[in-house]
Amino acid sequence: MARPFESPRSILITGASSGIGEALARVYAAPGTALALTGRDHARLAAVAEACRSMGAVVRAEAFDIVRARERLAVWIAEADAAAPLDLAIANAGVSAGTGGGAETAAQARHLLDTNVGGVVDTVLPAVELMRPRGHGQIAIMASLAAFRGFPGAPAYCAGKAAVKVWGEALRGELHEAGIGVSVICPGYVKSRMTADNSFPMPLLMEADRAARIIRRGLARNRARIAFPWPLYAAVWLISVLPPSLTDPLLRRLPKKQ
Numbered sequence: 001m002a003r004p005f006e007s008p009r010s011i012l013i014t015g016a017s018s019g020i021g022e023a024l025a026r027v028y029a030a031p032g033t034a035l036a037l038t039g040r041d042h043a044r045l046a047a048v049a050e051a052c053r054s055m056g057a058v059v060r061a062e063a064f065d066i067v068r069a070r071e072r073l074a075v076w077i078a079e080a081d082a083a084a085p086l087d088l089a090i091a092n093a094g095v096s097a098g099t100g101g102g103a104e105t106a107a108q109a110r111h112l113l114d115t116n117v118g119g120v121v122d123t124v125l126p127a128v129e130l131m132r133p134r135g136h137g138q139i140a141i142m143a144s145l146a147a148f149r150g151f152p153g154a155p156a157y158c159a160g161k162a163a164v165k166v167w168g169e170a171l172r173g174e175l176h177e178a179g180i181g182v183s184v185i186c187p188g189y190v191k192s193r194m195t196a197d198n199s200f201p202m203p204l205l206m207e208a209d210r211a212a213r214i215i216r217r218g219l220a221r222n223r224a225r226i227a228f229p230w231p232l233y234a235a236v237w238l239i240s241v242l243p244p245s246l247t248d249p250l251l252r253r254l255p256k257k258q
């Protein structure tokens with residue numbers, strides 16, 4: 001049986017200048033592959049692009065802020081698709097913050113939601129509209145295991161990840177007939193700039209390149225949900241189904257993200 005998602009040849013990745021997005025760019029980089037990469041930091045993005053070119057990929061890289069330059073994002077996606085029709089778009093860019101430094105402010109919550117929800121929506125929908133007439137394509141949405149329950153240490157982060165997780169699950173059903181796959185990615189702790197300043201213990205913390213390989217495998221199989229590592233997935237799932245009266249006292253004691 002044909003496996004339409006096995007070998008994507010044209011891949012767009014937001015948040016490719018660092019961490020999981022960079023690792024994904026590197027695992028997909030190969031001769032015959034076109035990569036469209038974005039992030040904010042010019043120098044880091046250029047270094048990732050150069051590394052991917054040295055692995056044989058054709059790379060378009062442009063640094064800009066996907067929230068402040070929403071219009072540019074739509075044009076950039078269209079340009080990438082015109083150069084090499086997209087097989088896979090990975091909406092990965094994200095930011096994190098929590099209540100470690102005090103209560104979440106409206107500005108902090110809005111910034112997190114604008115990036116982690118708005119940035120994902122503004123990446124996914126233009127890509128879907130380009131894929132739809134072709135009856136082929138795949139969307140990957142970066143959520144988190146933090147999407148399964150609101151943790152007091154990171155309210156807006158959890159809320160944003162829950163929003164894109166549920167949105168992606170719904171889109172998958174909606175886009176099935178159009179031949180477009182949608183996967184929601186829910187990693188646990190992964191080494192990156194985002195987790196580098198966490199001073200608390202991070203159970204089962206994994207290297208970004210290992211996470212990227214797990215994600216690539218899940219996407220090749222068009223998995224609805226790519227959640228890992230499984231013991232942490234099992235733990236958050238259990239916390240999500242237990243009554244809040246049991247879990248709240250425990251969650252209040254967990255460390256808070258700065």
Ligand SMILES: NC(=O)c1ccc[n+]([C@@H]2O[C@H](COP(=O)([O-])OP(=O)(O)OC[C@H]3O[C@@H](n4cnc5c(N)ncnc54)[C@H](OP(=O)(O)O)[C@@H]3O)[C@@H](O)[C@H]2O)c1
Nearest residue numbers: 015017018019020040041065066093094189190192193194
């Ligand atoms: N690390 C974890 O443990 C973990 C776990 C679950 C989910 N995730 C999710 O995985 C994704 C990647 O995070 P990461 O851990 O790899 O962190 P990271 O190393 O900080 O990477 C985040 C990426 O997003 C980009 N980005 C952020 N805001 C942006 C904006 N407004 N416009 C354009 N690009 C923007 C960053 O660009 P610049 O660096 O160039 O500014 C960077 O490339 C995020 O969605 C995160 O929530 C991470």
